[in-house]
Amino acid sequence: MAERLVVIGGDAAGLSAASQARARRGPDDLRIVAFEKGAHASYSACGIPYLVGGEVTDAESLVARRPEVFRDELAVDLRLHSEVVEIDLDRRAVTVRDHPGGERYREPFDQLVVATGAVPVRPDLPGVAAEGVHGVQTLDDGIAILRTLRERRPGTAVVVGAGYIGLEMAEALVRRGLKVSVVDAAEQPMGTLDPDMGALVADALRDLGIELHLGERLGGFEESHGHVAAARTENLTLPADLVVLGLGTRPNSALAEAAGIPLGETSGIRTDRRMRTPVEGVWAAGDCVETFHLVSRRPVAIALGTHANKQGRAAGINIGGGYAAFPGVVGTAVSKICEYEVARTGLTAAEAAEAGFETVEEVVESTTRAGYFPGARRMKTKMIAERGTGRLLGAQIVGQEGAAKRIDVLAVAVWHGMTVEEISGLDLSYAPPYAPVWDPVLITARKTAERVGRTASGGGRRS
């Protein structure tokens, strides 16, 4: 009899696992059932802001593989509108609620992949349930925002949260012609950057006409006929025909926890590098898991499609009898807000301090191309190095076109524990349309190395 694999979650992690397991084991050997509680599977959640903003005109184009492909070509029994409400580890079965019909049924498994994703942080504030208050977690959320835009033609929007998703949504709504305010309790946007780099993002946002209300704690929402009308902070009342909650996410691990699958300290599901949970035959992947930060050497939970894909793939290969591992992360992320590009990798200064490092920092302004080449744009690169050793702990970039993807070079450098002095000697590509003769990466590394040299022995001379 075929072994039975059940996958909970029909997005990047779950369906990567299903596909990879299938690639190695045929339907006679492995029966695969995948449950997705929503109406859509295998889509790019990261694309939602661009759907809302109008750069992407068709929600369908965010779907990587249509459900039929899984059913017909991969023999994966993908069931939409099917929410797994319980995992019974003793009896090796899940309980599924069929959403349109409402029936419940049990589905047995021999192996299980938990890929339940993340849940958006949703503040429990007055008015949060009003119409026009939207999350941006699922494709359905994106479609709902589009519907509000179409049907109510809102003129004002408040975005709650000035992190990646909040700012990408702010851009989207600016593109749609709305007057957009962003509210965040922090003093700078993009809390995943150091405050000095976040301040550059704040400047960029103001240039785009976005009103920033920083250091403002959200109090609730005012309603009018059941629809949101304003957002309230301690000090302000901001008119809002539309509210987007972009407060980030946490691992959606409640189902696993209820079943007795161990969670880590981040509330993500614990796995080893092969994506095995401590429970025999149970795997987990994607935004619901806890992973390992290679610099801080601490567990972290990072919701990101690229990790979800890699983790799901590794789980599937292992279930298929191969060997694959997810090695951990260095905290790389990138975002685009209109013409501004923002990226980071490794640890911020604060994260480095928390991990016990004493650091040396340097920020260098340079250009994306040779200064004389048309289209050269300004960018600032920050590096955070360990004092004494000069080891690169983290880097951040804020700039314009052509700036952000340079973070990948530094992600590899962080990965290898390179010193800034070593980085300054790297053989990076140079031609005037792509870089100044000293690439911003090289020049920042060089200047950080000089600073490391000056601070190595405590005090030292500053030139």
Next chain:
Amino acid sequence: MAERLVVIGGDAAGLSAASQARARRGPDDLRIVAFEKGAHASYSACGIPYLVGGEVTDAESLVARRPEVFRDELAVDLRLHSEVVEIDLDRRAVTVRDHPGGERYREPFDQLVVATGAVPVRPDLPGVAAEGVHGVQTLDDGIAILRTLRERRPGTAVVVGAGYIGLEMAEALVRRGLKVSVVDAAEQPMGTLDPDMGALVADALRDLGIELHLGERLGGFEESHGHVAAARTENLTLPADLVVLGLGTRPNSALAEAAGIPLGETSGIRTDRRMRTPVEGVWAAGDCVETFHLVSRRPVAIALGTHANKQGRAAGINIGGGYAAFPGVVGTAVSKICEYEVARTGLTAAEAAEAGFETVEEVVESTTRAGYFPGARRMKTKMIAERGTGRLLGAQIVGQEGAAKRIDVLAVAVWHGMTVEEISGLDLSYAPPYAPVWDPVLITARKTAERVGRTASGGGRRS
């Protein structure tokens, strides 16, 4: 008395050395004289094609630092039109010919930096001295081409050599409205790539309306009233109102060799990692030196502004009493030909074979951004890995906007001897405007790793 430093060559390497030495030692401690035989110093030779093409409108903008800056701010006695014609190591002096006047004089030194650059390969063929036959080595060459364009309004151009410089010049002349033919003895353009990737470049060139004559050996030039009229190969006569020789360069090391400074097997000047030649007090940097390839572990001579800057800087720091090293290269290069982007790092398949590696290769087509994101462009990435170990030996990219700079990630990977399997797990940045959820780098590494797995044990199964 101050020590006397003489620098031969007033471009990237020489003047970086001078600047760095000066930064560490004041004029009372170190007297610095720099000789430049041409009319310009400290300019971006890599920018010449863009000056000819018109993207850069002012030759002056290619000058990084004006001569006055060296003289007035850095106390570097920079002498233009001053050619060093002899180095006398016994008497520790150089002989200088003053070009406008023609006088010769001697200048003593305690320390010497040889930064004589490269000489263009110039075929000794009939008609090569005709007017309208141009090199593209110096800023004066670029200005001369501009003059020919202005004064003779040529309609046809032949570019000899389909390497980086030849193709960049072909683009420049296409931009100026000329009908451009490119002649090369090789079967594919861009001989620094593998032929399969070179073929992609050939397709791109033909798309741009450039006529390619590959596998054609140049025979000479026909003249009319002293001006070039056509280029002849064994099989063809190509009308040419303008000819550009883009056949690459070799180290300009004759002066050093005549003085007894040892050259390496590439004819570049031999140095150690601190840019010391084997002669006490004599340093060398830039296109005239031989450097070390970290993958082939062989000496190489690579003319590139970024290396020249780094080497000159290292020499200057060392002369100034600091410590700096040039660690070697991995052969990274990048070029832009209209909307096409071409990049490489590490070894080509042929270079790997010559260095004794048996290789596994994979080429993957993907997009620069998420497929659904506006402006996503196609790109092909090739990886060359060592059979068995899967170590990345080299990579090549041919694509459109946003493709080429990804080579830097792979340059770092090659630098560290990463395996393709390791690379596929890297934490590279992801957001739809910048990359598909599997970055082209990751997906190519993954597919190369799969191929390495299949070929590890000799033969093996191919799926």
